[in-house]
Amino acid sequence: MDLLPGEDYLRLIVPEFPELLLGRYRLLRRISFAAPAGRRSLAAYFQVGEKVLRRELEILREQGLIYVEKRGITLTPAGEELVTGLNPYLKLMLGLNTMEQELLKLLKVKQVNVVPGDLEKDEVVLLEMGRAAAKILRECLKPDIVLAVSGGTSCAAVADMLPDLAAPPGITVVPARGGLGEEVDYQANNIAAHVARKLKTRYRLLHLPDSLSQETLEMLLHEPKIAAILERINSAGVLLHGIGTAEDMARRRGAGEEEIRMLQVKGAVGEVFGFFFNARGEVVECIPSLGLYLEDMSNRVDNVIVIAGGSKKAEAIIAVVGNHPRDHLVLDESAARKIMEIGGIDLKTVSTG
Amino acid sequence: MDLLPGEDYLRLIVPEFPELLLGRYRLLRRISFAAPAGRRSLAAYFQVGEKVLRRELEILREQGLIYVEKRGITLTPAGEELVTGLNPYLKLMLGLNTMEQELLKLLKVKQVNVVPGDLEKDEVVLLEMGRAAAKILRECLKPDIVLAVSGGTSCAAVADMLPDLAAPPGITVVPARGGLGEEVDYQANNIAAHVARKLKTRYRLLHLPDSLSQETLEMLLHEPKIAAILERINSAGVLLHGIGTAEDMARRRGAGEEEIRMLQVKGAVGEVFGFFFNARGEVVECIPSLGLYLEDMSNRVDNVIVIAGGSKKAEAIIAVVGNHPRDHLVLDESAARKIMEIGGIDLKTVSTG
DNA sequence: TGAAAATGGGTCAAAAAAAGTCCCACAAGG
DNA sequence: CCTTGTGGGACTTTTTTTGACCCATTTTCA
Numbered sequence: 203m204d205l206l207p208g209e210d211y212l213r214l215i216v217p218e219f220p221e222l223l224l225g226r227y228r229l230l231r232r233i234s235f236a237a238p239a240g241r242r243s244l245a246a247y248f249q250v251g252e253k254v255l256r257r258e259l260e261i262l263r264e265q266g267l268i269y270v271e272k273r274g275i276t277l278t279p280a281g282e283e284l285v286t287g288l289n290p291y292l293k294l295m296l297g298l299n300t301m302e303q304e305l306l307k308l309l310k311v312k313q314v315n316v317v318p319g320d321l322e323k324d325e326v327v328l329l330e331m332g333r334a335a336a337k338i339l340r341e342c343l344k345p346d347i348v349l350a351v352s353g354g355t356s357c358a359a360v361a362d363m364l365p366d367l368a369a370p371p372g373i374t375v376v377p378a379r380g381g382l383g384e385e386v387d388y389q390a391n392n393i394a395a396h397v398a399r400k401l402k403t404r405y406r407l408l409h410l411p412d413s414l415s416q417e418t419l420e421m422l423l424h425e426p427k428i429a430a431i432l433e434r435i436n437s438a439g440v441l442l443h444g445i446g447t448a449e450d451m452a453r454r455r456g457a458g459e460e461e462i463r464m465l466q467v468k469g470a471v472g473e474v475f476g477f478f479f480n481a482r483g484e485v486v487e488c489i490p491s492l493g494l495y496l497e498d499m500s501n502r503v504d505n506v507i508v509i510a511g512g513s514k515k516a517e518a519i520i521a522v523v524g525n526h527p528r529d530h531l532v533l534d535e536s537a538a539r540k541i542m543e544i545g546g547i548d549l550k551t552v553s554t555g
Numbered sequence: 556m557d558l559l560p561g562e563d564y565l566r567l568i569v570p571e572f573p574e575l576l577l578g579r580y581r582l583l584r585r586i587s588f589a590a591p592a593g594r595r596s597l598a599a600y601f602q603v604g605e606k607v608l609r610r611e612l613e614i615l616r617e618q619g620l621i622y623v624e625k626r627g628i629t630l631t632p633a634g635e636e637l638v639t640g641l642n643p644y645l646k647l648m649l650g651l652n653t654m655e656q657e658l659l660k661l662l663k664v665k666q667v668n669v670v671p672g673d674l675e676k677d678e679v680v681l682l683e684m685g686r687a688a689a690k691i692l693r694e695c696l697k698p699d700i701v702l703a704v705s706g707g708t709s710c711a712a713v714a715d716m717l718p719d720l721a722a723p724p725g726i727t728v729v730p731a732r733g734g735l736g737e738e739v740d741y742q743a744n745n746i747a748a749h750v751a752r753k754l755k756t757r758y759r760l761l762h763l764p765d766s767l768s769q770e771t772l773e774m775l776l777h778e779p780k781i782a783a784i785l786e787r788i789n790s791a792g793v794l795l796h797g798i799g800t801a802e803d804m805a806r807r808r809g810a811g812e813e814e815i816r817m818l819q820v821k822g823a824v825g826e827v828f829g830f831f832f833n834a835r836g837e838v839v840e841c842i843p844s845l846g847l848y849l850e851d852m853s854n855r856v857d858n859v860i861v862i863a864g865g866s867k868k869a870e871a872i873i874a875v876v877g878n879h880p881r882d883h884l885v886l887d888e889s890a891a892r893k894i895m896e897i898g899g900i901d902l903k904t905v906s907t908g
Numbered sequence: 909t910g911a912a913a914a915t916g917g918g919t920c921a922a923a924a925a926a927a928g929t930c931c932c933a934c935a936a937g938g
Numbered sequence: 939c940c941t942t943g944t945g946g947g948a949c950t951t952t953t954t955t956t957g958a959c960c961c962a963t964t965t966t967c968a
Contacts, residue, residue: 211641214618214633215579222569230568240915253956256916265567272915272964280567288564593944606927609945625935625944 212295220295227292228324229258230267230277230285235326238274292318301538308545309523311508311531313338320536321511327534328511332359335509335532339364339442342505342530343401346372347439350494351397352475353382353390354444356509361396369401376435378443379475379493381410383455390475406431412455414490422492435493441503445510446473447518455489472518481517483525505529516540565648573648580645581677582611583620583630583638588679591627645671654891661898662873664861664881666691673889674864680887681864685712688862688885692717692795695858695883696754699725700792703847704750705828706735706743707797709862714749722754729788731796732828732846734763736808743828759784765808767843775845788846794856798863799826800871808842825871834870836878858882869893 212219232247233239245255259275262268267281277285293299293316302314315334319327339360343349351357375398377390386392391407398405408431410422422428446454448470452462468487469480476489477496485496506527510519511534520541523531533541542548565572585600586592594612598605612628615621620634630638646652646669655667668687672680692713696702704710728751730743739745744760751758761784763775775781799807801823805815821840822833829842830849838849859880863872864887873894876884886894895901 211637211644212576214620214637215583215615215641216572216575217614217618219569219572219575222572223565226568238915241917242914251956252958257955261570262568265570267567270916274915274965284564284567288568291564591944594946595943604927605929610926623945627944 223292223295224318226258226262227285227288228319228326229255230262230281231326231330232324233268233275234277234282234285235329237276238271239276240274244275289318296535298535298538301535301542304542304545304547305531305538308541308547309520309528309531310526311523311528313530315530315532316535316538317511317532318535320513321534322513322536328355328359329363331356331509331511331532331534332361332363335360335442335507335530336364338507338530338532339440340367340369342440342507343369343373344439345370347504348374348376348434348437349397349440349442350376350378350435350438350503351390351394351441352378352443353384353388353393354446355388356444356511357390357393357442358388358396360442360509361393361400364397364400366400366402369403371403373401373403374434375401375403375405376431376438377408377493378435378438378441379491380408381412381414381491382476382489383412385454406434408432408435408493410491416490419490419492428492432492436495436502438494438503440505440507441494442507442509443474445508445515445518445522447471447515448473448478450514452478472515472521474522479518479521479525481521483521508532511537513537513540516544520544576645576648577671579611579615580638580641581672581679582608583615583634584679584683585677586621586628587630587635587638588682590629591624592629593627597628642671649888651888651891654888654895657895657898657900658884658891661894661900662876662881662884663879664876664884666883668883668885669888669891670864670885671888673866674887675866675889681708681712682716684709684862684864684885684887685714685716688713688795688860688883689717691860691883691885692793693720693722695793695860696722696726697792698723700857701727701729701787701790702750702793702795703729703731703788703791703856704743704747704794705731705796706737706741706746707799708741709797709864710743710746710795711741711749713795713862714746714753717750717753719753719755722756724756726754726756727787728754728756728758729784729791730761730846731788731791731794732844733761734765734767734844735829735842736765738807759787761785761788761846763844769843772843772845781845785845789848789855791847791856793858793860794847795860795862796827798861798868798871798875800824800868801826801831803867805831825868825874827875832871832874832878834874836874861885864890866890866893869897873897 229244229248232244241256241259242252245252248255259268259270263270266278267284269276269278296318298316298318302316305314305316315338317327317330317334319330321327321331375394377394379390382390391409394405394407408428423432448465449462451473452465465478465487470478470486471481472479474496475493476491477485478487480486507530508523508528509532513536516537519533519537582597582601585597594609595605598608601608612621612623616623619631620637622629622631649671651669651671655669658667658669668691670680670683670687672683674680674684728747730747732743735743744762747758747760761781776785801818802815804826805818818831818840823831823839824834825832827849828846829844830838831840833839860883861876861881862885866889869890872886872890
């Protein structure tokens with residue numbers, strides 16, 4: 203008779219517990235980000251009847267976790283504390299801790315952080331991931347280093363969730379690579395600036411037109427100002443980047459059907475600031491631009507933080523993080539599960555909606 | 556924002572959880588002791604509709620915790636493991652651990668063990684207490700010592716729950732005191748024999764008629780055989796005894812109304828093998844008999860284990876254990892709560908039915 | 909400033925789930 | 939062999955849940 207962890211006992215004897223816990227946690231989390239949230243909008247968000255939501259809210263109100271006022275629903279201080287403080291226990295309950303252990307073995311990474319939920323079903327998960335990555339990022343920052351950030355919604359979320367508290371002095375924030383044809387909100391330049399503002403430190407941008415020819419790039423490379431910035435970028439001590447699926451990123455950057463088919467033929471599954479990888483982690487294509495030289499990056503950058511979520515990115519994450527050493531990986535539960543599935547490891551844990 | 560223990564978080568966000576957990580735990584515990592148990596008899600036991608119980612059983616069956624067969628309901632191995640293994644987590648959840656801490660401060664005792672539930676409402680609790688005390692008892696046993704046990708239902712439960720596994724060699728089990736007019740099943744002699752059989756060791760009994768005069772006792776004292784046994788008893792290295800309320804014990808031993816009124820006048824609240832105590836722990840009356848000399852007992856006995864349950868015994872427990880050093884105290888949740896209430900300490904914990 | 913939209917609260921009927929109450933076939937024990 | 943207790947099934951009644959409203963108020967945006 204070996205003693206299982208108490209969480210397993212709880213799940214055995216009260217099987218409806220994870221459902222209740224998760225449902226309310228997601229509700230509180232949503233309120234936390236969407237406050238003041240309306241009853242109807244919440245019901246619409248969770249695709250659930252208005253009355254069932256009302257009952258849940260009633261319970262939360264009785265527990266003193268939410269204020270429910272004319273203007274909407276807000277978290278009480280107790281609710282705020284709960285939604286942040288519950289996280290480690292929730293991870294334990296969902297078996298995410300053991301999942302993190304497994305991912306450590308599976309990938310070339312020193313630390314894994316799985317946040318509960320599915321980014322594709324609940325956008326709040328992205329912000330939670332951002333919060334987690336932001337915490338790690340702050341711990342990596344040391345005086346006088348260069349922090350390089352990539353574009354994408356994930357990194358934007360990190361910037362959003364960074365508390366605006368001054369970082370160690372002398373830090374410079376730069377984009378990892380410039381001119382990749384992203385939407386402006388998710389451009390590396392924009393995010394670098396955003397992060398720098400939050401950290402109350404300086405930044406340097408790399409403004410490049412999209413899709414330049416190789417010759418033009420060569421010429422730009424000799425421009426003193428650009429060369430100076432590139433040098434800064436390539437002396438980065440911390441790198442924060444997201445990972446995209448090859449197809450999505452190609453489309454988002456305006457590739458034609460022909461190019462996408464070429465990528466498929468070449469076996470591209472993942473993308474990191476303009477470089478496309480196949481499943482073995484080899485660069486099979488890249489968008490012409492300037493920035494970090496990916497080839498030997500892992501040797502020079504002290505801390506590489508990767509953030510990516512959603513089950514559709516599982517393959518891409520394996521391709522990149524499974525073949526290139528990284529220090530920190532932040533992902534969501536659905537991506538983690540998918541990676542485990544592809545990796546042939548199955549855990550008997552509760553599934554999250 | 557201080558981090559509360561996770562259990563408090565769980566109670567906040569899923570307030571119906573303790574109810575579910577406790578209900579099913581009690582159900583499993585009952586099945587464990589009453590197996591094979593019938594659906595109707597269980598419903599009658601818990602004073603609950605047959606259908607509600609049927610639904611609970613359905614859930615437990617789905618979880619693989621019970622076998623439900625024609626002959627009745629039995630625990631599966633998983634169920635057995637759960638009902639024993641869940642205990643520490645349950646105590647944590649109910650705040651019994653903190654309660655134990657408080658009782659340690661309040662009473663003169665080195666170790667406290669509070670078992671969940673109310674002995675007066677659920678007889679199974681007595682057996683759980685017996686199990687807990689039995690475990691402690693075994694740990695106290697060393698070769699060649701004398702173990703003295705008192706009478707009462709609580710000590711009988713300890714004997715019942717002792718696994719019949721050979722104890723260290725040379726142990727002698729004796730009754731703490733003889734001839735107190737108890738019902739035969741709960742007489743110290745009987746329990747001593749029962750315990751000895753379980754421990755596969757020898758025992759010596761002290762057969763005395765009830766209610767003897769002081770002169771007769773003096774004479775018996777000089778009988779060589781009796782003197783020899785008394786010497787054994789007073790060399791006890793381990794003492795296990797229960798505690799009774801003064802009134803109950805007086806009645807059970809056939810006292811008249813007049814005597815009971817006298818006890819009340821003298822302020823007797825508790826009783827330990829024939830000695831009646833007032834609230835300050837002073838002996839105010841005793842049933843004439845032979846056995847352990849209570850006065851200096853605490854000086855000579857290495858380990859004194861006390862077992863008592865039920866809220867009505869709270870006063871008696873305080874009187875005895877609050878004034879005389881004891882080593883181990885096993886009690887039930889209801890007694891513990893009542894003691895805390897009398898002691899002026901209120902914990903905000905969930906109440907158990 | 910004013911209208912439109914969104915808020916919580918309340919109500920009421922329909923629907924679903926739960927609960928109470930049987931009876932039945934079967935197995936065990938005296 | 940019969941009595942007693944067992945689980946399972948079926949049925950009705952009751953309770954709860956749910957969905958779909960409307961209302962008064964507040965907020966928001968033009």
